[in-house]
Amino acid sequence: MERQIRYCFIGAGSMAEAMIAGLLKKGMAEAEQIMVINRQNRARLAYLNREYGVQIPENKGDAILQSDIVILAAKPKDIPDALTQWGPMIRTDHLVISVAAGISTAFIEHHLKEGTAVIRSMPNTSCTIGLSATAICQGRWATRENMETARSLFQAIGIVVEVPEEAMDTVTGLSGSGPAYIYYMVEAMQQAGVEAGLNTDIARQLTLQTLLGAAHMLMETEEEPAELRRKVTSPGGTTMAGLETLRQYQFEKAVQSAIFRAKERSKELGGTFTTTVKS
Ligand SMILES: NC(=O)C1=CN([C@@H]2O[C@H](COP(=O)(O)OP(=O)(O)OC[C@H]3O[C@@H](n4cnc5c(N)ncnc54)[C@H](OP(=O)(O)O)[C@@H]3O)[C@@H](O)[C@H]2O)C=CC1
Numbered sequence: 001m002e003r004q005i006r007y008c009f010i011g012a013g014s015m016a017e018a019m020i021a022g023l024l025k026k027g028m029a030e031a032e033q034i035m036v037i038n039r040q041n042r043a044r045l046a047y048l049n050r051e052y053g054v055q056i057p058e059n060k061g062d063a064i065l066q067s068d069i070v071i072l073a074a075k076p077k078d079i080p081d082a083l084t085q086w087g088p089m090i091r092t093d094h095l096v097i098s099v100a101a102g103i104s105t106a107f108i109e110h111h112l113k114e115g116t117a118v119i120r121s122m123p124n125t126s127c128t129i130g131l132s133a134t135a136i137c138q139g140r141w142a143t144r145e146n147m148e149t150a151r152s153l154f155q156a157i158g159i160v161v162e163v164p165e166e167a168m169d170t171v172t173g174l175s176g177s178g179p180a181y182i183y184y185m186v187e188a189m190q191q192a193g194v195e196a197g198l199n200t201d202i203a204r205q206l207t208l209q210t211l212l213g214a215a216h217m218l219m220e221t222e223e224e225p226a227e228l229r230r231k232v233t234s235p236g237g238t239t240m241a242g243l244e245t246l247r248q249y250q251f252e253k254a255v256q257s258a259i260f261r262a263k264e265r266s267k268e269l270g271g272t273f274t275t276t277v278k279s
C-alpha cells in the first residue's frame, strides 16, 4: 500500500487550526497523518489533540523528520527564529508551504538547504469550513508537481488561484484579511438593528441571511455586483437613502484604503527580513 503523506504544522495557532479542521472535514487527511508543533504552549497542543486527534510528538524535531510536507504557520515576526530552529531538520525532499503574510519564498529558501521546494500561500480562515480563497506562488526550487500538490491540498479546503509572488501582498490585503472586513460589516449591521429596536437574535438572523443571500446571488446569477445593487435600489426609495449615507461616509474609499493599507502592512512584515537575504 502507498505510504500516506504526512504533514507537520510548525505553529499551532488560528490558521493551523483552520487548515487542520478543513483538511479533516474534507477527508483530505486522517488525523494520524497530521503532526503539530509550536514554540511552548503545551495546553494549545493538548487542545488540538483532544479536538481533532492530531499527533503531538514528544520530540518536535522528529515531527519534521517524519513528515513529507511542512506547513510554516508561525507569525511573520517569528518565522526567522522558527527557520533557524527547525530549518536544519528540513530536507531537500520536503515540500515547505508557508502561510505567513509578507514572508518571501527567497527568505525562507535562504534558511533551508539549497534545492528545497518552497511554496508561499495565502489562505483565509474560511478553510475551516472548506470555503477558503487561497492564492499560491512558486518558489525558486518548487516544481510544477509541487505546485499541483499544494493546489490539491488547498482545493480540498476552498478555491485556489496561482499568482506571481509580487501579487501576494495584495492577495493578503484582499482575501487573507478579507473575512475580518466582512465580519466588521456584520457587527455594524447587527448593532444598528439592535439600536433601532430589534432583538439581538432577530437582528443576527436577518443580517446573516442577508449576507448569505447576497453571496449566493453574486455566485449563482453571475451578475455584476453593481447590477445587483441597482436592482435593490428603487428610485427615491430606502436603499438609495442608505447608499447615499454610505457615500457621504466615503464607504468605497474606506474599504479600498483598508485593503491598500493591509497590502502595505504585508510588505512591511516581510520587508523587515528581506535585508538579511543574500542574493
Ligand atoms: N489568522 C488568519 O486569518 C491568517 C493567518 N495567516 C498567517 O498564518 C500565520 C499564523 O497566524 P495565526 O495562526 O493567526 O497566529 P497565532 O499567533 O495564532 O499562532 C502562531 C503559532 O506559531 C507558533 N510559533 C511561534 N514561534 C514558533 C517556533 N519557533 N517554532 C514553532 N512554532 C512557533 C506559536 O507557538 P506558541 O503559542 O507556543 O508561541 C503559535 O502556535 C501568520 O504568519 C499569518 O500571517 C495567513 C492567512 C490568514
Ligand SMILES: O=C(O)[C@@H]1CCC=N1
Pocket (backbone or CB within 6 Å): 101, 172, 176, 177
Ligand atoms: O492579520 C494578519 O496578519 C493575518 C494575515 C492575513 C490574515 N491574517
